[in-house]
Amino acid sequence: MKIAKTLGLLGIAVAGISLVACKAGGDNQGLEYAPQMYHSVAYEPLTQIKDETRGEWLSTREDGKGEFFNSNIYNPHGMNMREPVEGTVPRNKEGYLPYRYKAFEIDIASANVKNPIKLDDEVLVEGQRLFGLYCTPCHGQGGEGDGPVGNIIGGVANLKGGAYVGLSEGHIFHVITKGKGRMGAHGSQITPENRWKIVHYVKQKLQGGQNADNAVVAEAGQESLVETPAN
Numbered sequence: 703m704k705i706a707k708t709l710g711l712l713g714i715a716v717a718g719i720s721l722v723a724c725k726a727g728g729d730n731q732g733l734e735y736a737p738q739m740y741h742s743v744a745y746e747p748l749t750q751i752k753d754e755t756r757g758e759w760l761s762t763r764e765d766g767k768g769e770f771f772n773s774n775i776y777n778p779h780g781m782n783m784r785e786p787v788e789g790t791v792p793r794n795k796e797g798y799l800p801y802r803y804k805a806f807e808i809d810i811a812s813a814n815v816k817n818p819i820k821l822d823d824e825v826l827v828e829g830q831r832l833f834g835l836y837c838t839p840c841h842g843q844g845g846e847g848d849g850p851v852g853n854i855i856g857g858v859a860n861l862k863g864g865a866y867v868g869l870s871e872g873h874i875f876h877v878i879t880k881g882k883g884r885m886g887a888h889g890s891q892i893t894p895e896n897r898w899k900i901v902h903y904v905k906q907k908l909q910g911g912q913n914a915d916n917a918v919v920a921e922a923g924q925e926s927l928v929e930t931p932a933n
């Protein structure tokens with residue numbers, strides 16, 4: 703009887719202690735099972751442990767700091783994430799500025815946006831491949847609006863016909879990026895570079911080069927790209 707009672711009390715005490723030990727909050731992460739599973743090696747923008755000794759008992763780090771220390775030693779206050787410098791404009795890795803024209807601004811885009819990709823045979827081959835992937839289901843192999851999906855939905859533009867032949871390259875780029883009427887926007891599926899390659903292909907191979915941009919072919923230097931909203 704006595705033994706059972708003692709064991710019972712001991713049980714309650716152990717349970718109590720473990721509950722207290724588990725209490726987490728604020729800077730105290732409580733007791734963790736397999737702690738290395740919780741603490742990211744990479745910087746985490748939303749959590750920050752600035753105490754260099756935290757997790758020393760577990761540490762295998764080369765810099766000798768505690769296992770859980772995860773602040774950026776180069777930033778003020780050890781910040782893991784910094785605000786961009788005021789006036790910073792994001793560019794993609796090719797140096798393009800974001801494409802800011804709205805879907806309805808098609809006429810402005812049509813007049814101002816120029817193809818920054820240099821026209822050559824390789825670009826045309828790649829453009830043809832991409833056109834085959836993204837455009838032929840509706841526009842058909844020859845761009846005449848007779849792809850298998852085009853036959854069902856109807857009303858797909860014949861890129862070789864009538865006024866379409868004279869569309870500016872900026873216009874075609876804008877339509878691919880933002881969509882038009884019953885054609886959906888493809889901006890999120892196709893990178894700007896690839897959209898421009900498709901534009902070259904459409905203009906040169908399907909529309910015989912009418913109203914093409916290649917007179918203003920840009921070397922891929924920054925100066926020309928400054929003018930090129932393309933994302």
Ligand code: HEC
Nearest residue numbers: 836837839840857858859874877878882883884885888900
């Ligand atoms: C889901 C079917 C579909 C796909 C895929 C599609 N289009 Fe279209 N496209 C259309 C339809 C429908 C129209 C007619 C839009 C309207 O005016 O209502 C059109 C119109 C156009 C026009 C004429 C725009 C104008 O000003 O009238 C161009 C240029 C064009 N598409 C290029 C492309 C290119 C390049 C691709 C591939 C990246 C593509 N389309 C993919 C359905 C499609």
